[in-house]
Structures are given as C-alpha cells and as structure tokens.
Amino acid sequence: MTALSSLTFRKRITALQWARRLVWYVAIVAAAAMQSVGVLVFGLVIAAVLSGALKAWQQSARRQFIREARLPPFLLDKLRGLYPQLQPRDTELVVRGLRQFFMAHLRSKRAFVGMPSKVVDAAWHEFILHTQAYQQWCRYAFGGMLHHTPAEVLGRSAKRNDGLRRTWYWACKEESIDPRQPSRLPLLFALDAKFAIAGGFSYVPDCRDIDRAAGSGAHCGTSFGDTGSDSSTSDSGDAGGFGGSEPSSGDGGSSDSSSDSGSGCGGGGCGGGGD
Structure with missing residues (x-):
C-alpha cells in the first residue's frame, strides 16, 4: 500500500466525519427556519438515518485503513x-498481527482489548514511541487514542479477561474461525510460539489439546468462551458474549472480512507449539 493510498483513506475518513456533522447542522437549521415541531421531528429522523449510513460507511473506511494503510517501515527494523x-x-x-489487534479494538466499538502476544506488543510499543505518527494513525x-497495555493471559481481573476475550473473538472473526470451536489459531495468538519468543505466550486452539501438551505451559483458545470453568475466569464481568462482543453465530464467519480461512497461522502453520 503506497503513501498516496494511505492519504486517500485519510481524506475519505475525514470527509465522512464532516459529512455527518453537516447533516445534523442542515437538519436543525432547516427545521428551525420552518418553525414547526412536525418538520423538526421529521428532519431529525432523516438526519439520524443519513448520519447512521455515513457512520457505517466511515467504519468501513476505518477497517480498510487498518488492513491496508501504510505502517511506518522502521517497525520492521x-x-x-x-x-x-x-x-x-x-x-x-508480526505487523499483520498488530493490524489484527487494531481491528479487534475498532470492531469492539473501541472497548478495551487485551494484547495476547509479546512480539506483537513489542511492535505496538515501538510504534507508540513514534508519538506523532501513532497519534495520527489512531x-x-x-x-x-488507543493506549498501551502490556501483553497478558487470562487471570483474575474481570476487565482484562474481557479485553482478551474481545481480542480473541474479533481475531477469529477476521479469519473466519469459530471462536467457540476453533480448528486453528488466529494469527495474533500464534506468533509467539511460532517464533519461539522468550517469555511469550503459547496457545493451542482447543483446551483438550492441553492434556496432550502437558507441561508445555500452553494456553488454549476455547477457554475464552468459558467464563465459569475455574477460579481464574469465573469473575468474568461482561464476557459472557466474549467481553461484550456480539454473540457468536456458530459459524465464526465475518461478513466483511478480507481474510480467507487459509490466511491465519493456526494449526499446522504458525500456531500451537510453533514450527
């Protein structure tokens, strides 16, 4: 993705933001000029519909920006x-994993999301140090702004558990994985094990696989859908729907995902115990 394309995304997002404001301004001014309660109500209804459509269009543009806009090349070095x-x-x-994390934050309506990967967290932290570029990206x-929180696993904090569940849910959705019955890991949850990151977090898709990997210290994907199986996850806050995300439809699909089912690194590619 070229810098010119990134600029186009930014112009589109900004234009849609101003268009939403203009819709409300025109509706209120027009209704006030007519001095009619009926016209005012009608104008506000029309403004709400148009604003909602523009907001959906803007969110679509933001998703495309996260997936495709140019990230600072120094992150790779x-x-x-x-x-x-x-x-x-x-x-x-790793940078793709960072994009997946950013997407989880956007698609959870900017709710708190937890970072499950040490190596992706390192990329995120380096990006944040480039303050102006990061603020503009956000x-x-x-x-x-999306403020930094360290990488972590499920524990006793309800808020942090909810954040990790949101991340799991939306990372799975990006790759058309069923978050409750995953056959593989989404990229973001697979990278630490794949690259043997010191102090990183290793995941397997299904908790039943932990028995076969006893002593490995691995965590499991299906635990994100279980809010009451043990003391570490029973205080789960709003995570009954994966941290307040939309309920799983059971197919793990995403209507607007740009990734296909082979794009991740779970299963035999990057996940679990690495390669």
Whole structure:
C-alpha cells in the first residue's frame, strides 16, 4: 500500500466525519427556519438515518485503513533489532498481527482489548514511541487514542479477561474461525510460539489439546468462551458474549472480512507449539 493510498483513506475518513456533522447542522437549521415541531421531528429522523449510513460507511473506511494503510517501515527494523531470529518476512507477519489487534479494538466499538502476544506488543510499543505518527494513525483508525497495555493471559481481573476475550473473538472473526470451536489459531495468538519468543505466550486452539501438551505451559483458545470453568475466569464481568462482543453465530464467519480461512497461522502453520 503506497503513501498516496494511505492519504486517500485519510481524506475519505475525514470527509465522512464532516459529512455527518453537516447533516445534523442542515437538519436543525432547516427545521428551525420552518418553525414547526412536525418538520423538526421529521428532519431529525432523516438526519439520524443519513448520519447512521455515513457512520457505517466511515467504519468501513476505518477497517480498510487498518488492513491496508501504510505502517511506518522502521517497525520492521526495530523488530529485527529486538528479535534477531526474525527474518524480514517474519516481521511482516508480526505487523499483520498488530493490524489484527487494531481491528479487534475498532470492531469492539473501541472497548478495551487485551494484547495476547509479546512480539506483537513489542511492535505496538515501538510504534507508540513514534508519538506523532501513532497519534495520527489512531485518529484515522479509531477516532481517538488507543493506549498501551502490556501483553497478558487470562487471570483474575474481570476487565482484562474481557479485553482478551474481545481480542480473541474479533481475531477469529477476521479469519473466519469459530471462536467457540476453533480448528486453528488466529494469527495474533500464534506468533509467539511460532517464533519461539522468550517469555511469550503459547496457545493451542482447543483446551483438550492441553492434556496432550502437558507441561508445555500452553494456553488454549476455547477457554475464552468459558467464563465459569475455574477460579481464574469465573469473575468474568461482561464476557459472557466474549467481553461484550456480539454473540457468536456458530459459524465464526465475518461478513466483511478480507481474510480467507487459509490466511491465519493456526494449526499446522504458525500456531500451537510453533514450527
């Protein structure tokens, strides 16, 4: 994705933001000029419909921006400096994982999302250090700042557990994976194990696989859909629907996902115990 294309995304998102404001302004001014309660109500209804349509269009533009807009190229070099074992194509996978995390934040309506990967967290942190570029990215991607929180796993904090469940849910949706019955891992949850990141978090898709990997320290994807199986997840806050996300339809699909079922790194590609 070229810098020119990124600029086009930004112009489109900004134009849609101003269009939503203009719709409300015109509706209120027109209704006030008519001095009629009926016209005012009608104008506000029309404005609400148009504003809703523009908001949906803007959200679609934000999703495309996150998936395709250019990220600072220095992130790749920074990652290789932190993790010398990474090859250039490996760092590109990590950046894709970062995009997946950003997408989870946007699609959860900017609710808190937890970071499940040490190596992706490192990329995120390096991006944040480039303050102006990161602030600008967040403005176009989300409409506001996404503040950093360290990588983590399910624990005793209801808020953090909910955040991780949201991330799991939307990362699965991006790759057409059923979040309740995953056959493989989404990219974001597979990278630490694939690249043998020191202190990283290793996941397997199904909790039943933990028994076969006893002593590995692996975490499991299906635990994100279980809010009462043990003491570490019973205090789950609003996570009955994966941290307040929309209920799973059972097919794990995503109506607007740009990824196909083979794009992730779960199962035999990147997930579980690595390669």
